[in-house]
Amino acid sequence: MSPTKQHNDLDLDNQLAEFTDQVMEGKMNQTASPQDGELSGLEETILRLNRSFPPAALDDASSKQMLVRLKARMRREEQVVKPSFWRRLFDIQANPQIGMMIAVVAVLVLAVVAAPMFTSTGGTSVSGTASSSASLPIAAGLVVILLMVLLWFGRKK
């Protein structure tokens, strides 16, 4: 950019800024530059903006009314979105720790129930073997039910 052009741009920047200040202060309501100049079009845009959005000061009463409506809306929204205790407890999206905790408990239960099967030496205790064999499907069923309950409460609306 040539020094002359740079200087001209700087002049235009300052003139437009000064014109804007005057318009905003209510001291100017028409373009100040020659009609055919570059600045004239920009000044016209400033005037259009200012005319289309005249200052709209909210008085004290309006502000207070808006605050009352805001609080009423917040109360309404709280009532609408307040989830039940159980939904909040099992909301995995909001509390991933809960989901993790239940999964850990399920694995522990499964491990405790299934442990005798793997530790039995085979045939020495008939009654114990029968008990372990019988409890395994029950435990597996419980885990499946637990997982289903978890998924049910954790599902998205």
Next chain:
Amino acid sequence: MTTNYMQTTSSPPTQDASDELLIQQFKDGRKEAFDLLYHRHLQKVFNRVRYVVPENDVEDVTQEIFIAALKSLPSFRGDSQFGTWLRTLTNHKVAEFYRRRTRKQEPQIAPLSDAMAQLTGGSSQSLEERIYIQRALQSLPENYREVILLRFAEDLQFNEIAELTNQNLEATKSLFRRAIAALRTHLE
């Protein structure tokens, strides 16, 4: 905004308390501190929204901004000034408003007939002009729109805008002129 060092977070919130003190009081459970913050910043938020959102949605969007502020205030760390934080939140909420409208496949700006139905006291011609300008403002690059809103909607002086945007005064005035030139092009 001056800080009143005589007050502490345990004192009741008062008009002359700084934003920082009111926020701290709010965090300490004095919910009425939010009311003071609301009254202090409402006009600026309202003005900014008024420039970019259709007339009949201005209060609704303004409310959404303050609800979001209220919800986020407990996690406000004070890295920036509250006013700056609120300005950013306002821009996000305005953008969200337009995203929602786009999802609903509604026109970005309310049709003229909607605006005409509003009893705002303006003539139909001025309402049409306002909608036209809002549309043009929305289609500007963010830095252009921001400098125009800071000067017109928030009535900040150029030196204040320069300070706020970490630019020198010349760069700010230059940005402003380019922004107005771009707006003019959109309005033609």
